Amino acid sequence: MESVREKLQIFVRRFGLLNAASCDNCCGEQVSMVQSHILFEVRRLQNPSMQQIADALGMDVTTFSRQAKTLEAKGLVSRRVSADDRRVSHLSLTAAGEDVLSRIDRYMADNIERIFSSMSAFEQETVIRSLGLLNDALATSGCCGVSQNNTVACCK
Amino acid sequence: MESVREKLQIFVRRFGLLNAASCDNCCGEQVSMVQSHILFEVRRLQNPSMQQIADALGMDVTTFSRQAKTLEAKGLVSRRVSADDRRVSHLSLTAAGEDVLSRIDRYMADNIERIFSSMSAFEQETVIRSLGLLNDALATSGCCGVSQNNTVACCK
């Protein structure tokens, strides 16, 4: 029998690969997979600081700093120093950045649609509800991305 | 409203982080995250060839070759040349490898239990069934890990 862990592991891996394929196929050399995750989060959390994004992605701020610089150089994000606190920089998508991200969106949406198309309407709804449940449970349990000092890395 | 894509993306990222934490927390310097995925697959596909594992993980064979060498050097997997075809090497877990993997298993199982504990029995069952549905749908759709030449990378 397949364990829950196994199901999760395999699902996550497959979706990760889909994600990678998405970067490759619709914006080729433009962005790497981490970079597409960054674009995704910049849009999701509106006007986030560097630290916020790094936390959301569970990545080291120093690594993030460099990736942000790269994305800025590519003209996909822009940076604005906060008026309140001049230490913090807020990132936002440029028009080009939004464009890249929406191409990725479209690719993912197509694939998700194809994936879901093999299910009945009822199944689809069940699956979507389950994903919501899982996300809530993950956020509540606070056990993802917990580092040794017990700081939660990602579950905002 | 949160889109399905958003739900999936976030869930996958969180689980990925949990996975990373799992490597860190229970076998620290021992194995990286990709390496734990490799151990996982070596066990799952019994006596797989190099190519098979690389395919399952959607990774380049050359990268895999090096990772395999590292894991062998660490004494976590062992390699046996096939009798049928002396080009292929089959990998298997050593006792040490099984040990590491089962520590990761335990860590993951604990976390998964904690995550699921906030749900009702009914919800748990729904979620687990949904994961099965999703995996089947992903495998059927053949859209994960499809590279430019249309070869499916992972959905065996």
Next chain:
DNA sequence: ACCTTTACTTGCATATTGCAACTATTTTTA
């Protein structure tokens, strides 16, 4: 004013990755 904390950046050393090119072993084919 001084000390501490916070946000972010850089130096450095290491690890990961993919492509092209290589060896070794089948398999095909002419």
Next chain:
DNA sequence: TAAAAATAGTTGCAATATGCAAGTAAAGGT
């Protein structure tokens, strides 16, 4: 059956990603 093509896996190499330690600069606390 000998030569050609395909397959499994390995290296060279150059690019990229990563994390830690140490730095700068700006707030905040006392």
